[in-house]
Amino acid sequence: MFKIVKAEFLAQDIKLFQIEAPRIAKKRKAGQFVIIRLDEHGERIPLTIADSDPEKGTITIVVQGVGKTTKALNLKETGDTIMDVVGPLGEPSHIEKFGTAVSIGGGVGTAIAYPTAKALKEAGNYVITINGARSKDLVILEEEMKQVSDEAYITTDDGSYGFHGFVTQKLQALIDEGKKLDFVLAIGPIPMMKAVADVTRPYGIKTVVSLNPIMVDGTGMCGGCRVIVNGQSKFACVDGPEFDAHGVDFHNLADRNKMYSVYEKEALEKFEHECKLDKKIEAIENAG
């Protein structure tokens, strides 16, 4: 059992958790992830570690409630527990002094990009961060990102805050201004990562993405997380999760990630139905 020592919403459906996991906190490096299982009947899902505090023995994860497991997790509060937390898994981000490094985060990907952006800054890079959200109320970690950036930009799809448009448009604008970019890290939804790769490809800018395929064990045993990179099959859990963006077959990744969408929908509907019932019962009890 792993105890949640802090739980707070950063935006609608996006929640931050600090979890007691001293061994993982001590070991973890930027770019690595944990696999969690909520309870006896739970599935195992990978979540990138956003931060850690080795002294306190805690790790931080930021979770967007999308499917059953993430929505159930987001109902947890301080003092609750998670049955299994295992890690740190995956290869850490490759950090060096590239020169000018751009960290791009889309949605909850911002939280995943944060530790690597921080590490890039600590390695002496000139760090530019571009973080995109659908609208102003979904912008997360703005302050944290600013602190590790030499230049920090926010983009919103609807123009309600910061730059009106997609992260790729901002990236293109920086390139067009004549900024020499040496390294780009992009973490977010698959279409966004693919679009960033398409922007940087013609300029030959080294670009890395952190992939989120479906996993089970996270230690290389099942092979479910295999992705095609430069024509070769790689296991995201032991070879990744970060890969050369220009070699990734995003199309295959997107298709494989849809593999269980029918089941995910069924599980979510069942879960939400049960939540509603719970609320009704609660209301009846309170009225009684």
Next chain:
Amino acid sequence: MQQQLTAKERMKIPRHHMIEQDPLERSRNFEEVNLGYTAKMAQEEALRCIQCPKPSCVEGCPVNIQIKDFINLIAEGDFLGAVHKIKEDNALPAICGRVCPQEEQCEQACVVGKRGEPVAIGYLERFVADYERKQGKIEYPTINKSTGKKIAIVGSGPAGLSCANDLVQWGHKVTVFEALHELGGVLVYGIPEFRLPKEIVRKEIDGLRKMGVEFVTDAVIGRTTTVDELMQEEGYDAVFVGVGAGLPWFMGIPGENLVGVYSANEFLTRVNLMKAYRFPEFDSPILDCRGKNVAVFGGGNTAMDAVRTSLRLGAKNAYIVYRRSEKEMPARVEEVKHAKEEGVQFKILTNPVEFIGDEKEWLKAVKLIKMELGEPDDSGRRRPVPIEGSEYIMDIDIAVVAIGNGSNPLIQQTTPEIETSKRGTIVVDSETMKTSKKGVFAGGDIVTGGATVILAMGAGRKAAKAIHEYVMEGKW
């Protein structure tokens, strides 16, 4: 009664066959296929043993169980005595009695078998182990006085469990680290419920816990903690690495990343460990096999486990596609027999060339090619050679690749002093299971590549003996 029978008379008693669930019925449920002997059957079967002065069956057993003696005890009706006799050499008889390839080991060496069918040693082992468990009178071996030595065991599969079993009895403090959330390694994620009920594995592990073994789940050695940290920071005097085989092999043919192509490890893990066959009661799904065509590629026990699992998940057609002939199949004879009885269709001397998908990258067919056997290869088996122009297309919805595993790289990556072979397996001294790093021993599939439960257990015991000598004498 036994003394009254001559060897000739004993050899005339026919072998008792296992009571099994009806093939059609069982192919749709996850209950155990073999139902076990009755006490009467076990005693009669035990009488078939001619009590050879030099029992070759014992030589045939990788852990040298005192087979002749335990069978004699069964014949005398002392079932608990028999299981205690087995436990002197084998910590996990209920498991080995179910999954060992006896026909290649003890039963192959059985003298009775030279003239007819061998004594059913495996079924007898299983019977007494189940008898003890059902009686609820499990006797634990005495634990020696504490030595004050701490041993870390990495991996809770058969190698680790048997190693822990010996070491804890000799008075050491033993901690087993497991990467997954459940203990048992391949016994829980790999071998299906219908061949090895998980309740049995849990009971065996509970036994070890009662004997004082400590278990830590969710601990990936090489990631959460390294071997060096275990020894330097956490004070372990020796480490046994029994992490099993690792990364599943794929065939390297086009279309292997289509949706619907699984490794056997993933397919079985989803069903066995994550209980996907009980979705949505359990959260992990598996692609719906009901009314579908499922093809499993490979001819080993894992392939048989996967294909029989697909039937239980409702597959309309379940195929084994194997590139050699049935004779070369590495699977146990009993598994092949069971698979056929349940309706698995065997496409032997056939190899996949390409997986074919639709526009959404979902698998819809496989292109196969017929093979013929040529000259023997390195393994001594005749090499399969494709027959030119014999390609054809078979419609399938789900493919499971069961052609074996490479080695898990996590420990070697973080502990480079542990020497590995070109294949990535850990190199050890075959007698002591010592690796190239002082204080570190290894055994099981991480050393041999994919092998059997009993070989892993044998390796775990060999290592236990050497670990005991090392920590007590301090000599490497």
